[in-house]
Amino acid sequence: MDALNDFVVFAGDKLWTWAVLPLLLVLGLYFTFRSGVVQFRMIPDMFRTLTNKTPRDESGEPQSVSAFQAFTISAASRVGVGNIAGVGTAIAIGGPGAVFWMWTMAFIGGASSFIESTLGQAFKVRDKEGFRGGPAYYMQHGLKARWMGIVFACVLILCFPLSFNSLQANTISATISGSFGGEVGWIPWAVGGVLAVLTALVIFGGLRRIASVTQSVVPAMALIYLLLGLVIVGMHFDRLPDVFASIYTQAWGTQEVVGGTIGAIIMVGAQRGMFSNEAGLGSAPNAGASAAVTHPVKQGLVQTLGVYFDTFLICSITAFIVLVATPDLADAExxxxxxxxxLVSSLGSWSNILLSVIIFLLAFSSIIGNYYYGQSNIEFINPKPIVLTIFRTVVVAVVFLGSIASADLIWSTADGIMGVMALVNLIAIGLLSGIAFKLLRDYSEQRRAGLDPVFTRARLPEVTGIQCWEDELSVTGPIPVQGEQRSRRG
Structure with missing residues (x-):
């Protein structure tokens, strides 16, 4: 088993080192310059569109989940134990300088996130709960390559709702067991049972229930963790200048740490950052496509904000907690x-209980977000209700089994599978990026005219395969009964 694990780790590292990360970097830089640095210059629009009103149908009900709810679904998946364990690993291997490269790759990856989520919205389809879409859908309708969409969907299902969900459950179980000394044999079984029941209650309720849970859990989770980080940073405020200095100076290998040549520092920072914020990997567009918005670019901007929320807020909190409290990283675990x-060195042993609560929120929200990614892709392959019911049952079982299983081989395998998924998605968004740039141009022209942008497929008649966006009425919803004129002034 150890030999198999070593081989999987070796193969996964080579895939990420020689294929995935270089392609992420090259495409991210291309998207950045071609879009006019959209991930920076349109930050005000990201916040503006996050709170846009959701278009309604003829009965007055929301057409689908809101822009904010789609944001929280994707954030639920992005923000998980990787924000705590992954950042700790990056700092232990690459030192403080790894944090700089996490930030850098998040900024570059923001452009990739914009492209993939804009495309996810453009090629979404309608279903009984609202909308669904993602890379599999733009591969089929945009590239006319359903086979490619099926390959992507199968890899994503194996990776996120199955492998990663078992790992999130395993982390919750291990953390809670650790809070009780790690010797209580019944705890993993109890944790697994509770998690399985909670997961079933949410996912069998459909997209709307998933959205309602994530829009409550994700902000609460972020606030608790932010307050915890501020308390610890405040306790070590005098070290803050040194922490910032070490992040920037050691990013260039001027002070080598454990294996910390500049190449190793860049690699570990970039890799851990991409694992965490998922920019360009093809996961977030599944959530972004579920939103009812009036222009595809709006959700592209919202999902870019999600990358920043994950890395610049949650990952940075972890980094500062570690660096202000651990000046000496020699032999760091x-x-x-x-x-x-x-945490313990700053707040005392009771903080382990607090960390267990935070990890529960992080990991459970990730289980819900990961499940929805799988649901969207299961429905792409086969939309029959019985297939979805079987899938939901399997996910619940995986959550239970993950709580009591050993996770080393699953971690290694999932990392490699995610690399394959990223490669397939990056090829697709590279080929379809021209459509995203046209949509960005259309959005910007309407904004300059003082309008709240509305897209219909007639605005890009040369683009085929768009399933929704038939006309303005279907996009914005019916005019209110009172006969008021809808204003498009932004």
Whole structure:
């Protein structure tokens, strides 16, 4: 088993090192310059569109989930134990300089996130709950390659709702067991049972229930973790200038740490950052496509904000917790232990209980977000209700089994599978990026005219395969009964 795990780790590292990360970097830079640095210059629009009113149908009900709810579904998947364990690993291997490269790749990846989520919206389809879409859908309708969409969908299902959900459940179980000394044999079984029931209650309720849970859990989770980080940083405020200095100076290998040549620092920072914020990997567009918005670019902007929320807020909180409380990283343990030690040294042993609560919120929200990614792709392959019911049952079982299983081989395998998924998606968005740039131009022209942008497929008649966006009425919803004129002034 150890030999198999070593081989999987080796193969996964080579895939990420020689294929995925270079392609992410090259395409991210291309999208950045071609879009006029959309991920920076349109930050005000990101916040503006996050709170846009949701278009309604003829009965007055929302057409689908709101822009904010789609944001929280994707954030639920992005923000998980990787924000605690992954950042700790990056710092233990690459030192403080790895944080700089996490930030850098998040900024570059923001452009990739914009492209993929804009395309996800453009090629979404309608279903009984509202909308669904994602890479599999733009591969079929945009590239006319359903086979490619099926390959992507199968890889994503294996990776996110199955492998990653078992790992999130395993982390919750291990953390709670650790809070009780790690010797209580019944705890993993109890945790698994509770998690399975909670997961079933949410996912069998459909998209609307998933959205309602994530829009409550994600902000609460972020607020608790932010307050915790501010308390610890405040306790070590005098170290903050040194922390910032070490992040920027050690990013260039001027002070080598454990294996910290500049190449190793860049690689570990970039890789851990991409694992966390998922920019360009093809996961977030599944959530972004579910939103009812009046222009595809709006959800592209919202999902770019999601990358920043994950890396510049949640990952940075972890980094500062570790770095202000652990000045000496020599012999630092990797993963979540480094963060736990930083918490205990600052707040005392009771903080392990608090960390268990935070990890529960992080991991459970990820289970819900990961499940929805799988649902969207299961329905792409086969939309029959019985297939979805079987899938939901399997996910619940995986959550239970993950709570009591060993996770080493699953972690290694999932990392490699995610690399394959990223490669397929990056090829697709590279080929379809011209459509996203046309949509951005259309959005910008309407904004300059003082309008709240509305897209219909007649505005891009040369683009085939768009399933929705038939006319303005279907996009914005019916005019209110009172006969008021709808204003498009932004």
């Amino acid at each position: 990797r993963g979540i232990v480094l963060t736990q030690n930083a």
